[in-house]
Amino acid sequence: MVDAHRTFVIVGGGLAGAKAAETLRAEGFTGRVILIGDERDHPYERPPLSKGYLTGSDERDSVFVHEPAWYAGADIELHLGQPAVRLDRENKAVSLGDGTRVHYDKLLLVTGAEPRRLEVPGTDLAGVHHLRRLAHADRLRGVLSALGQENGHLVIAGAGWIGLEVAAAARSYGAEVTVVAPSPTPLHSVLGPELGALFADLHREHGVRFHFGARLTEIVGEDGLVHHVRTDDGDEHPAHDVLAAIGAAPRTALAEAAGLELAPGPSGGIAVDAALRTSDPDIYAAGDAAAVRHPLLGERLRVEHWANALNGGPAAARSMLDQEVSYDRLPYFFSDQYDLGMEYSGYAPPGSYDQVVCRGDVGKREFVAFWLRDNQVLAGMNANIWDVTGPIQDLIRSGAKVDPHTLADPGVPLASLGTPDGAGAADAPGAAGTA
Incomplete structure (x- = not known):
C-alpha cells in the first residue's frame, strides 16, 4: 500500500x-x-x-x-x-x-x-529531420526506406555518433549519403584524428561521401521540398532530405x-x-x-x-532515499556501424592525451585503442573485441603508469596491467606507443 x-x-x-x-x-x-x-x-x-x-x-x-x-x-x-x-x-x-x-x-x-537546430535558411522545408525522440525515428525509418527505393540523397550535417549511425542505416536501405562536418575527421571531439580517420575509411568503403571542414549555410528547396544544400566553402550537394545531427x-x-x-x-x-x-x-x-x-x-x-x-x-x-552515493561511473558508450561494433570507456578529448596506443589488428578493425597522458590510460575503445570493458575501466581507474609497449602487446592480459607487478616499466628509456 x-x-x-x-x-x-x-x-x-x-x-x-x-x-x-x-x-x-x-x-x-x-x-x-x-x-x-x-x-x-x-x-x-x-x-x-x-x-x-x-x-x-x-x-x-x-x-x-x-x-x-x-x-x-x-x-x-x-x-x-x-x-x-x-x-x-x-x-x-x-x-x-x-x-x-x-x-x-x-x-x-x-x-x-x-537536438541542436540548424540556424540556416531552409530549415522549414519538408524533409529536414532531427533524431532524438521515438516519433523522429518513426518518421525517419520511412524516409530512409523511400530514399533507398528511389536512389534518393540524404545529407547529414554533423559527423558525431548519431550522424554516423544514421549514415550506416541509410546505406543499408540503399540511400545515397553525404556527411558535412566542420571537423577534419568524424568523431573528432571524442576520438581525435587518430581513430576518427578509421571511421571515415569505414564509411567510405560503404559508399558514404564526406565533406569535411565545411558547414551548411543553406537548404535550398523546390515546391516546398528539399532540393540541395550549400556549404560555406561554396559547394553544393544534391539532397532530398537533410538530417541535423550537430549535437544536443x-x-x-x-x-x-x-x-x-x-x-x-x-x-x-x-x-x-x-x-x-x-x-x-x-x-x-x-x-x-x-x-x-x-x-x-x-x-x-x-x-x-x-x-x-x-x-x-x-x-x-x-x-x-538518503543513501550514501558517490556517482563515479566512467563515461561509457557503444556503437554499431556496418560490421564494426565498439565500446568506449573513459574521457580523453583532443588535447588531453599525448599518445594513442593500439593492440590488435587495426587494419582488420579488431583491436583495442588506448588514449594516454604521461603513460596513464585516460580512455580505451575496444572494436570487434569483446568482454574487455571491465579490465579497461579497471586500468583507467587505477591511474597506474603503464609501459606503452606492454600495453600494445596482445600477449599481456589487460587484467594484469595497473597492478604493481603488471604495470611495466612506464618510465623506461625508449617507451613509446603506436598510433
Missing part, C-alpha cells in the same frame, strides 16, 4: 526516469512516486532510435524500458504527454501544461536534452527559471554534486541534463550516453 504522506516526483520520461522509479520501489520506498513525461509514449531507450529500430531489425515495442502494465503494478503514477512548465521551490510543487499542480517532498530532474543541448529551462545552479561553459547542464544533488537539497538531477562533479576525474562532466541514464537514474533514487 502506498503511503501518501511522502511524494517523490520525477520530471522526465526517459530511461533515467524509469530506472529511478524502479529503484525507488526496489529499495523499499512506499510513498507516492509520480513520473512526468512530455511525450505520450511510455519511457523508452534511445540507442535503438539510431540503431536496431531505425534499420528495421528491431520492433518498435523493443525500445520501451518496461511493459505499460508495469507502472500500475509498481504504483507509479504517470503523467504522460504533459510538460512540466514551472517549478515552485518555495512551495515544493511542479506545474504541468494542463494546469495540474503536483506537490513533492523530493524531486528528480531527468529532463534530458534536445541539455533541457535546463525549468531548472534555470527556478534559480537552480547551472554548470558554466558550452556543455552546460544542471550542476550537481557527486550525490547528484542540485543547489537545492531536495532536488536532484541525473542523465543528459545533469553536469556532475565527478569524484574520480576531478571535473564537472555532462554525459549524454545511454549508460549514464541507465546508472544515473538509480543512483539519484538512492540519494533521494
Whole structure:
C-alpha cells in the first residue's frame, strides 16, 4: 500500500526516469512516486532510435524500458504527454501544461536534452529531420526506406555518433549519403584524428561521401521540398532530405527559471554534486541534463550516453532515499556501424592525451585503442573485441603508469596491467606507443 504522506516526483520520461522509479520501489520506498513525461509514449531507450529500430531489425515495442502494465503494478503514477512548465521551490510543487499542480517532498530532474537546430535558411522545408525522440525515428525509418527505393540523397550535417549511425542505416536501405562536418575527421571531439580517420575509411568503403571542414549555410528547396544544400566553402550537394545531427543541448529551462545552479561553459547542464544533488537539497538531477562533479576525474562532466541514464537514474533514487552515493561511473558508450561494433570507456578529448596506443589488428578493425597522458590510460575503445570493458575501466581507474609497449602487446592480459607487478616499466628509456 502506498503511503501518501511522502511524494517523490520525477520530471522526465526517459530511461533515467524509469530506472529511478524502479529503484525507488526496489529499495523499499512506499510513498507516492509520480513520473512526468512530455511525450505520450511510455519511457523508452534511445540507442535503438539510431540503431536496431531505425534499420528495421528491431520492433518498435523493443525500445520501451518496461511493459505499460508495469507502472500500475509498481504504483507509479504517470503523467504522460504533459510538460512540466514551472517549478515552485518555495512551495515544493511542479506545474504541468494542463494546469495540474503536483506537490513533492523530493524531486528528480531527468529532463534530458534536445537536438541542436540548424540556424540556416531552409530549415522549414519538408524533409529536414532531427533524431532524438521515438516519433523522429518513426518518421525517419520511412524516409530512409523511400530514399533507398528511389536512389534518393540524404545529407547529414554533423559527423558525431548519431550522424554516423544514421549514415550506416541509410546505406543499408540503399540511400545515397553525404556527411558535412566542420571537423577534419568524424568523431573528432571524442576520438581525435587518430581513430576518427578509421571511421571515415569505414564509411567510405560503404559508399558514404564526406565533406569535411565545411558547414551548411543553406537548404535550398523546390515546391516546398528539399532540393540541395550549400556549404560555406561554396559547394553544393544534391539532397532530398537533410538530417541535423550537430549535437544536443541539455533541457535546463525549468531548472534555470527556478534559480537552480547551472554548470558554466558550452556543455552546460544542471550542476550537481557527486550525490547528484542540485543547489537545492531536495532536488536532484541525473542523465543528459545533469553536469556532475565527478569524484574520480576531478571535473564537472555532462554525459549524454545511454549508460549514464541507465546508472544515473538509480543512483539519484538512492540519494533521494538518503543513501550514501558517490556517482563515479566512467563515461561509457557503444556503437554499431556496418560490421564494426565498439565500446568506449573513459574521457580523453583532443588535447588531453599525448599518445594513442593500439593492440590488435587495426587494419582488420579488431583491436583495442588506448588514449594516454604521461603513460596513464585516460580512455580505451575496444572494436570487434569483446568482454574487455571491465579490465579497461579497471586500468583507467587505477591511474597506474603503464609501459606503452606492454600495453600494445596482445600477449599481456589487460587484467594484469595497473597492478604493481603488471604495470611495466612506464618510465623506461625508449617507451613509446603506436598510433
